[in-house]
Amino acid sequence: MLILAFDTATPAVTVALHDGTRAIAAESVVDSRRHGELLASAITKVLARGGAAVGDLTAIGVGAGPGPYTGLRAGVVTAQVLGSALGLRVDGVCTLDVIAVQACKGVAGEFIVATDARRREVYWARYSMSGERLSGPAVSLPADLPAGYPMAGEGAALYGGTGGLHGPQGEVTLIEPRYPDAAVLASMVAGRIAAGLDPGPPEPLYLRRPDAREPGRPKRVTPAAAAERVITR
Amino acid sequence: MSRPGSGLVLGIESSCDETGAGLVRGHELLADAVASSVAEHARFGGVVPEVASRAHLEAMVPAVDRALAMAGVTLRQVDAIAVTAGPGLAGALLVGVCAAKAYALALGKPLYGVNHLAAHVAVDQLEHGPLPAPAVALLVSGGHSSLLLVRDLTGDLTQLGSTIDDAAGEAYDKVARLLGLPFPGGPPIDAAAREGNAQAIRFPRSKYADGTADFSFSGLKTAVARWVEAREAAGLAVPVADVAASFQEAVADVLTRKAVDACLASGVDHLVISGGVGANSRLRDLAARRCEAAGIRLRVPRPGLCTDNGAMVATLGSDLLAAGVPPSPIGFAADSGLPVTEVLAA
Numbered sequence: 001m002l003i004l005a006f007d008t009a010t011p012a013v014t015v016a017l018h019d020g021t022r023a024i025a026a027e028s029v030v031d032s033r034r035h036g037e038l039l040a041s042a043i044t045k046v047l048a049r050g051g052a053a054v055g056d057l058t059a060i061g062v063g064a065g066p067g068p069y070t071g072l073r074a075g076v077v078t079a080q081v082l083g084s085a086l087g088l089r090v091d092g093v094c095t096l097d098v099i100a101v102q103a104c105k106g107v108a109g110e111f112i113v114a115t116d117a118r119r120r121e122v123y124w125a126r127y128s129m130s131g132e133r134l135s136g137p138a139v140s141l142p143a144d145l146p147a148g149y150p151m152a153g154e155g156a157a158l159y160g161g162t163g164g165l166h167g168p169q170g171e172v173t174l175i176e177p178r179y180p181d182a183a184v185l186a187s188m189v190a191g192r193i194a195a196g197l198d199p200g201p202p203e204p205l206y207l208r209r210p211d212a213r214e215p216g217r218p219k220r221v222t223p224a225a226a227a228e229r230v231i232t233r
Numbered sequence: 234m235s236r237p238g239s240g241l242v243l244g245i246e247s248s249c250d251e252t253g254a255g256l257v258r259g260h261e262l263l264a265d266a267v268a269s270s271v272a273e274h275a276r277f278g279g280v281v282p283e284v285a286s287r288a289h290l291e292a293m294v295p296a297v298d299r300a301l302a303m304a305g306v307t308l309r310q311v312d313a314i315a316v317t318a319g320p321g322l323a324g325a326l327l328v329g330v331c332a333a334k335a336y337a338l339a340l341g342k343p344l345y346g347v348n349h350l351a352a353h354v355a356v357d358q359l360e361h362g363p364l365p366a367p368a369v370a371l372l373v374s375g376g377h378s379s380l381l382l383v384r385d386l387t388g389d390l391t392q393l394g395s396t397i398d399d400a401a402g403e404a405y406d407k408v409a410r411l412l413g414l415p416f417p418g419g420p421p422i423d424a425a426a427r428e429g430n431a432q433a434i435r436f437p438r439s440k441y442a443d444g445t446a447d448f449s450f451s452g453l454k455t456a457v458a459r460w461v462e463a464r465e466a467a468g469l470a471v472p473v474a475d476v477a478a479s480f481q482e483a484v485a486d487v488l489t490r491k492a493v494d495a496c497l498a499s500g501v502d503h504l505v506i507s508g509g510v511g512a513n514s515r516l517r518d519l520a521a522r523r524c525e526a527a528g529i530r531l532r533v534p535r536p537g538l539c540t541d542n543g544a545m546v547a548t549l550g551s552d553l554l555a556a557g558v559p560p561s562p563i564g565f566a567a568d569s570g571l572p573v574t575e576v577l578a579a
C-alpha cells in the first residue's frame with residue numbers, strides 16, 4: 001500500500017506519503033496565500049524523498065474541509081485529477097476529523113476542533129475523547145460555540161483570547177494542534193482501506209452558500225431633478 | 234510566424250465562467266469540450282466568482298475526459314499540458330492551474346502556464362493557419378477589451394491600448410439589463426438588433442478620434458440608460474430593437490475604427506478579432522468591410538472559438554512546445570493580473 005495524502009483546507013499545506021503502516025516522507029508549510037503554488041511542489045518533494053514514483057501510488061487521501069474556499073479547492077481538484085489520471089481510489093476526509101485524531105491523544109474528555117472560517121467565524125465539530133465526531137461540522141460565530149470544552153485547531157487559538165470563545169470560567173483551554181497533519185490523514189485512509197470501507201467522497205465541504213445577491217432594478221442615471229421635470233411637464 | 238508542431242497538447246481553461254478542455258496536435262483541433270456555468274450566474278446579472286469556482290471544480294475532470302473521448306486519445310498519449318495562468322478571476326484560475334499541475338505530475342509531461350489573452354489570439358490558427366507576424370489583435374469580451382501588437386505569439390506581444398473603464402462585453406450585459414434582456418447580453422442584443430434600425434438613435438462614441446488605441450464604454454452605457462429613462466418618464470414605450478441596434482452600432486463602430494487605425498499606424502496588414510464579443514454579427518460585418526477598404530486581411534475564428542475554451546490554450550501551448558520554449562516551473566502561480574507581455578508564467 002502506498003498512499004499520498006494532502007490537506008489544503010487550513011493555512012497549512014501538508015503532504016505525506018504512507019506505506020499503510022507509517023509515514024515514509026512528509027512536508028508541511030504554513031502559508032495561507034500560496035496553496036496553488038506550494039501543493040504540487042510539495043508533492044514532488046515528498047515523492048522524491050520517499051523514493052517513489054507516481055506510478056507506485058495505490059490511493060490518494062485529501063482533506064475535504066470545511067475550509068475557506070480557494071485553498072480547499074487546490075487540494076480537492078489535485079486529488080480528483082491524480083485519482084482520475086492514475087486510476088486510483090481517492091478518499092476525502094473531513095479536515096476537522098484529522099485534527100481531532102491528532103488532538104485526542106492529549107485529552108481526558110470531549111473536545112472541540114475549530115478552524116478559521118474567516119469573516120470572524122469558525123468551522124467546528126465536537127468529538128469524543130477517542131476522536132469520534134459527535135456533532136458537526138458546522139460554521140458559527142465563535143461566541144455561539146458550546147462552552148466548557150477544550151479546543152484544538154487554529155480557530156480556537158485565533159478567537160480564544162479575544163472575547164469570542166468563552167468557557168465557564170471565561171477562558172477556553174486550548175489544546176494542540178493548530179493544523180492537520182497529512183501523515184495522520186494518510187493513516188486514517190489506510191485504516192479505511194484495511195477495514196474494507198468505501199472511500200469518503202473527495203468533495204469539498206463548503207458549509208456556506210456563495211455570497212451573491214440578485215440585483216434589483218438598474219440604478220437610475222438621470223439626475224432626480226431632471227427626471228422630475230420630464231414627469232411633471 | 235508560429236509553425237505548427239506535431240505534439241499532442243491538452244489545454245485547460247478556467248479564468249471566468251467556462252471550464253474548457255481542448256486537445257490539439259500542432260494546429261489541428263482534435264477536441265474542444267466546454268462546460269459553462271453561465272446559467273447559474275444569469276439571475277445575478279454577472280459572473281459570481283465563487284459560483285464560477287465551484288462549477289469549475291465540478292466540471293474539470295469530466296471536461297478533460299470528454300475531450301479525450303472526442304479526440305479518441307488517452308491521457309498517456311498527451312505530450313504537454315497548457316493551462317490559463319491569467320489574467321482572470323483568482324479563485325477560478327486556481328482550479329485550472331492546480332488541475333493542470335496534477336495532470337503534469339501524473340503524466341510526467343511538461344506544463345505551460347499561459348496568458349489567456351495570447352491564447353485568444355493563437356486560437357485563430359486552428360482555422361486560418363499560422364498567424365503572420367506582425368499582426369494586430371482586437372480582443373473583446375466581458376472581461377477585457379484591448380488592442381495588441383503581436384510580433385511573436387510565443388513571446389512578443391505588446392498592448393497598444395485597452396478600455397479605460399468597462400469591457401465591451403460588460404457594456405452589453407448592462408444595456409441588456411436596462412432593456413430587460415437576459416444575461417449574458419451579447420447574444421440577445423445581437424438578436425434584437427437584427428429587427429432594429431441602427432441609425433435610429435445616435436449614441437456617443439467615446440474616444441472615437443482621440444488618436445489613442447484605448448476604449449471607453451462607460452459613457453455609452455450611461456447614455457443608453459439616460460435615453461431609456463427619458464422615454465419611460467415621458468410615458469413612451471422603449472423601442473428595444475432600435476436601442477439594441479443603435480447601441481451595437483456604436484460599439485462596433487468604435488472597435489473596428491480603432492482596430493483599423495491601429496493596423497495602419499503600425500504598418501500591419503493582418504487583424505485578428507477574438508474574445509466573446511468577436512462572436513457579434515455586426516462587429517464581424519463592419520470589421521470585414523472596413524478591413525477590405527483599408528487593404529487589411531481580417532481573421533476571425535468561428536464564434537465557438539472566440540469565446541473562452543480549452544482549445545485556445547492548447548493551441549498556444551502547442552506553439553510554445555514547437556518553438557522549444559522551456560515549460561513553466563511546477564511552482565508557478567496563477568496571476569489574476571498577468572500582463573499580456575508575459576505569454577508564459579514563470
Ligand SMILES: [Zn+2]
Pocket residue numbers: 349353374376508509540541
Ligand atoms: Zn477570454
